[in-house]
Amino acid sequence: MSNNDVRVRFAPSPTGPLHIGGVRTALYNYLFAKKNGGKLILRIEDTDQNRFVPGAEQYIIDSFKWCGIEFDEGATAGGDYGPYKQSERKNYYREYAIKLIKSGHAYYAFDTPEELNKVRSVYEAEKRTFIYNADERKRLKNALTLTDEETKALLSNGEPYVIRFKMPENENVIMDDLIRGRIEVNSSVLDDKILFKSDGMPTYHLANIVDDHLMKISHVIRGEEWLPSLPLHVLLYDAFKWEKPKFAHLPLILKPDGNGKLSKRDGDRLGFPVFPLQWTDPKTGSVSSGFREDGYIAKAFVNMLALLGWNPGDDREIFSMYELVEEFTIERVGKSGSKFDPQKAAWFNHKYLQKEKNNELAEMLLPIAESNGVLVEKDKMSRVIGIVKERANFVKDIWNQLDFFFVRPQEYDSKAVNKRWKHDSYDQMNELKDILYNISSFKSEHMEEVVKTWIENKEYGMGMIMNAFRLLIVGALRGPHLFDIIAILGKDETLKRMDQGLNKLGRKE
RNA sequence: GGUCCGUUCGUCUAGUCAGGUCAGGACGCCAGGUUUUCAUCCUGGUAACACGGGUUCGAAUCCCGUACGGACUACCA
Known part of the structure; x- marks a missing residue:
């Protein structure tokens, strides 16, 4: 049989949402077909009239579209061997x-x-x-x-x-x-x-x-x-x-803990999705979470799934769909079941998140900002994302890493205040405020140089000053390089936050 | 119960087909470093051949058995 004769199929039954085990089966079929110059066919196996679930077929099609798995023939793509629905x-x-x-x-x-x-x-x-x-x-x-x-x-x-x-x-x-x-x-x-x-x-x-x-x-x-x-x-x-x-x-995809096939219940119990897309059961109305809605990047999801039961035989772990096609062989698929590891899945997503373009991430973050009651310019969002994205695994995490760029501190973390707001802080921060007020350039490196020189000359403690300063700007001891933050906030906002903080925290006796 | 499949660090796995480096990598975890914070990042560490026989100079690797796990056992797919 020549390679051109390779024809494989994925044949789901439209009885509900597609489990990630099914997605992986389809993925391996896809990789095998592409690798061998063959065709992948989608056939709908709806011979059980009692188990038909409205919307399931569309769900399956949408899921593969999201994953980037394309069918050469089938229910949607057509072809010479149809119909591709068994009921027909x-x-x-x-x-x-x-x-x-x-x-x-x-x-x-x-x-x-x-x-x-x-x-x-x-x-x-x-x-x-x-x-x-x-x-x-x-x-x-x-x-x-x-x-x-x-x-x-x-x-x-x-x-x-x-x-x-x-x-x-x-x-x-x-x-x-x-x-x-x-x-x-x-x-x-x-x-x-x-x-x-x-x-x-x-x-x-x-x-x-x-x-x-x-x-x-x-x-x-x-x-x-x-x-x-x-x-x-x-x-x-x-x-x-x-x-x-x-x-x-x-082999099967197993639950992360214990033994047995991964099920929807495991996802609910352990807090991760088992379906590619969110699914609302038409009968009960119950909603099952999806990888897409949980913030997974499709490419990361596919990469993670491909490595769950298959490996290239060397140390590489990050693969584009194209690379997977190049590398995939059935012989390198393992025999034993693989436990799904949500932590490793998150790691894959972290890797892919770093590759994502800032302005595309910004597009996704704007609605999240809006739902937090903040209207943000896309350009500014994009700039800020560039600074904080390495700290996040998921798009939705990013907001928690950069909210303070857009919202003044509403309160000041009491633990941090206890630890870092000392008797001298009030006067020192007033001094710092004057320096920043008079500074010639509000560029990050320049401010850092000026402020550090001031700290050294006054023989203040670097940790003391910088943490108190961070408290005024962010409201807590978190976030990226502080001078990068205030450079983006700008002079006005920086000074306003200092005033607000100085007012609220006051001089500690 | 029966049939079939499987078993290497906590997890994903390399190594098994062609027996021969302290069993390699990654995630996680721990420690150290970088750092004004929290992260990221870098370096290091932790940790496994299910068990018992056999074959062999030598077994994770070949053979047999045991245990454990899983799937299937519908007028479902």
Whole structure:
């Protein structure tokens, strides 16, 4: 197979917001496709009519757009192998199911879910495992136990039926996984899975094989939760006499603490998002946070996700999407699950935040400033951001690093006052005020030189003066280089703040 | 319960396929440095081959077993 034949797909079910595990699966598919000059297809697997959630499909599309994952074919991009929504392919599946019946690989079954549940609970009570397999199907209501006439009669009566796969009795199914290698399972432990439901829709198993074949999918890269059904899928390909795609089953993304699959609950409990975008459940109205809304930069999010389960084999950690495409290989995907680490995610975001242009960050900060009741010029915001952004992990953190540029101290941190506002401070700050009032240039370096010379000449303590000064300007002991701050505030504002502070703090006895 | 998959610092991981440097890097944490503050930044430190056998001169690496964890076990995907 030449590289041009590489066709992979991401096939979500629109039953809710897309979990980051799903995003990562899509990302790896995307990287694999691009790396190999192939195509990525988005197929919507909406064969379960009961679980349909309005808005979920659009959410999925919006999420990938935000991440920068582009599809070559699919529900939105179009293509020659459509339709790309399984609900619109409904008519294909019955035909293929019947093909399997004719070739002896499948059969009609008439057991109702209630009947089967009953059998299952009887088995459970006896501590036995119920498997609808070669043994059990002899005792159940299906085309194998019924006569042809009885089956035909039931069908023509409109009796509800399903079509089940006729699992071979004792066959070693040998599978090959790109990540895990050779896997072998005996078919006797597998069951006669339903391929076609009584509502006229196929199950995942049938639809996925038929569509992957029809869409000429070359590699199936999906989550590890599908590994147990791989033998069925392999057998299905064999039954159809179709060429199999190559398979790769990705490890899971685990919760940061303890064990198990990362879930929405973990995010709520530990305070981080598990979905790329914020999602409002249409039924309950409950809102789940998203990486985007929490201030993550899309590129940082993608970079972090790519490294969760894959690595380039060396020490590099920062990758653009382009670089990921260049470097990505399935062979370097790990076998074991990865715990999501919110702290490392924040670190990635910090790295990307530093690369972000100041005026673009300013654009994002202006609304935040406004919601704090402050109207700011974009240019000034941009300038200030340049000074403080290295201190922040997220855009929303930046405001807390620069609010004092725009808002005079409302109060003075009492601890700081206790520690740094001493008896001499009042007179010293008055002296400093005079110096700044008369200074020739309000440039940062110049002021620093003048003020430091004054401190040395007077033999004042540098820490004493500068901290008291900071207290007057900022209201607390925080923020960047103080002379940079007052240079931006300007002489008027600086002197006003000094007056205000001197008034409020007064002379300490 | 059954089937399958997995297991290297607290976390993400390199090293495993071709057995042979004090098991390397990053996040976190701790310490020191820079600094007028808080951060950033820089330097250093902490810390792991799940366990038990076997093969071998030599095992994180190969083999077997055990333990632990996970996924799956629907007319859901």
